[in-house]
Each structure stands twice: as structure tokens, then as C-alpha cells.
Amino acid sequence: MTELSNKIALVTGASRGLGRAIATTLAEAGASVVLVDLKDAWAQTAAEGITATGGTAMGIGADVSDRAAMQRAVARCVETFGGLDILVNNAMWNRYEPIEQIEPDVLSRMVGVGMAGIVWGLQAAVPAMRARGGGSVVNIGSMAGRIASANTLLYSGVKAAVDGMTRAASVELGPQGIRVNAVAPSTIATDAVRAMLDAETLAARAASTPLGRIGTEADIAQAVLWLASERSGFVTGQSLAVDGGIGHAFRR
Known part of the structure; x- marks a missing residue:
């Protein structure tokens, strides 16, 4: 019997990258997993990858910034x-650009997915979790919410908000048996990151990290698994830095 047997999990932004790795890891731990992504075909294809290896999964297309869509997905x-x-509130839409170039549609989309998506996810999930006697919420933040760089005003702002929302939700939902935590990754070697950053930049980030490498999808997925499971049963309101120590490293 695996540690998440008889548990049901829902992961947003789950068709690729971190979301897919998280969904796969939860399924391997015994959970039945619902993978949510913007396009139904994306979510279903990712779910089929899990079921093909013996896991239990279902894909659902939904825009997390749409309150009604998240209600339908949880239903x-x-x-x-x-x-x-x-x-697991993982979905994020992102664009890096200078402050003076930010347009209203970009602001609306990033806040809609990265912040409103968490609100609507919680609203939809809490009654279902309460009916089961409690549950665990894991929000995916970022070290960018603590360590800023140029052209990241919106991304850093949204991810800093994730930490605050996590703390507030943990206080409100704790009496209902619902724990709320976050994981804050540093640079992770997803396909999207490798497409965005050249080898020299990735090597520089690895060199500035005390553990000497950038993170992997598995690093994050295992942290999520721990927070989702009863092994962290007395942990709530925390944002766990999974960053190889870069948050404590002085960089010239």
C-alpha cells in the first residue's frame, strides 16, 4: 500500500513541465489524479501517460482564471x-518584460492565472475537502517572490502574493482540517526553461547555487508529495524553498 492510496488529487497546469511531474509523482504514490490544463486535449494526453503505466488519472480542460470552470472541474x-x-495550484501564465512595456492584457492574464486561479481553486476544493474531513493544498510559488531580478515585476509580484495567500488560507482553513502550504522553486530544468535560457546562463545559475546545480522536476515533485502526504501532517502555512540554497547565497 502506497502513502497516497485512497487519496484523490487535482493538479492544475498539469499537461507538461512541473505540473505533469507532480501529477505523475502523486499517481505513483497511489493517488487518483485529475490533471487540469487550459486545453482538454493537453490534459487528456498527459493523463493517458499516467494510466499507460498503471496509474489512475483523468484529464480535464479548464481555464483556472475562470471561477465557473474550476467549479466544474472539481465537480x-x-x-x-x-x-x-x-x-496543487500549479498553473501559471508568464511573460518577462520591462516595467514600461507591460500592457493591461498581460497584467490581467498573469494575475488571473497566478492569483485568481488559486482563489477559485480553493473555493471549489474546500467544500469537497471538508466533506472528506480535511485535505492538503500545495501552491507553487517561486524564489522570484523573494529574490528579484530585472523584467520580473509581475512574476515576482504574483509569486510573492502566493506566499501571502498561502499563510492567510492556512489560518482560515486549519480549523477545518485543511492544511495549506507552498513550494518555492528556484530555476528548474524544465523544457520551457531550457528553451528560454541558453547553456551559458544555466551554467552560471548552477555555479551560483550552493549545491552546484539547478533543480529538476523531480526535486519539486517530491517536495509537493511530502507536503501533500501525512508525513507533513503538522505543517501548514509554510513556503518551502526548494532552491539548492541559492536564497541564502551572496551573489556579486
Whole structure:
């Protein structure tokens, strides 16, 4: 019997990258997993990858910035698997650009996915978790919410807000048996990051990290698994830095 047997999890932004790695890891730990992404085909393809290896999964297309869409996604989860125990708010839409070039549509989309998506996810999930006697929420933040760089005003702002929302939700939902935590990654070697950063930049980031490397999707997925499981049963309101120590490193 694996540690998440009889648990039901919903992961947003789950068709690729960190979200897919997290969903796969939760399924390998025994959970039935609902993968949510913007396009139904993306989510279903990722879910099929899990079921092909013996896991239990279902894909749902939904825009997390749409309150009604998240309500429908959670309703389908409950209808199909009988409840909801774990919510991973991973979805994010991002664009890096100078402050003076930020347009209203970019601001709206980043806040809509990165912040409103958490609000709507919580609103939809809390009643289902309460019906099961409690649950665990894991929000995906970023070290960018603590360590800023140029052209990241919106991204850093949204991810800093994730930490604050995590703390506030943990206080409100703790009495209902619902724990709320966050994971704050540094640079992670996803396909998207490798497409955005050249080898020289990645090597420089690895060199500035005390552990001497950048993170992997598995590093983050395992941290999420720990926070989702009963192994962290007395942990709530925390934002766990999974960053190889770069948050404490002085950089010239």
C-alpha cells in the first residue's frame, strides 16, 4: 500500500513541465489524479501517460482564471473519484518584460492565472475537502517572490502574493482540517526553461547555487508529495524553498 492510496488529487497546469511531474509523482504514490490544463486535449494526453503505466488519472480542460470552470472541474473530480483530498495550484501564465512595456492584457492574464486561479481553486476544493474531513493544498510559488531580478515585476509580484495567500488560507482553513502550504522553486530544468535560457546562463545559475546545480522536476515533485502526504501532517502555512540554497547565497 502506497502513502497516497485512497487519496484523490487535482493538479492544475498539469499537461507538461512541473505540473505533469507532480501529477505523475502523486499517481505513483497511489493517488487518483485529475490533471487540469487550459486545453482538454493537453490534459487528456498527459493523463493517458499516467494510466499507460498503471496509474489512475483523468484529464480535464479548464481555464483556472475562470471561477465557473474550476467549479466544474472539481465537480467532475468528485463525481468520478468520490471526493478530493489534495489540490496543487500549479498553473501559471508568464511573460518577462520591462516595467514600461507591460500592457493591461498581460497584467490581467498573469494575475488571473497566478492569483485568481488559486482563489477559485480553493473555493471549489474546500467544500469537497471538508466533506472528506480535511485535505492538503500545495501552491507553487517561486524564489522570484523573494529574490528579484530585472523584467520580473509581475512574476515576482504574483509569486510573492502566493506566499501571502498561502499563510492567510492556512489560518482560515486549519480549523477545518485543511492544511495549506507552498513550494518555492528556484530555476528548474524544465523544457520551457531550457528553451528560454541558453547553456551559458544555466551554467552560471548552477555555479551560483550552493549545491552546484539547478533543480529538476523531480526535486519539486517530491517536495509537493511530502507536503501533500501525512508525513507533513503538522505543517501548514509554510513556503518551502526548494532552491539548492541559492536564497541564502551572496551573489556579486
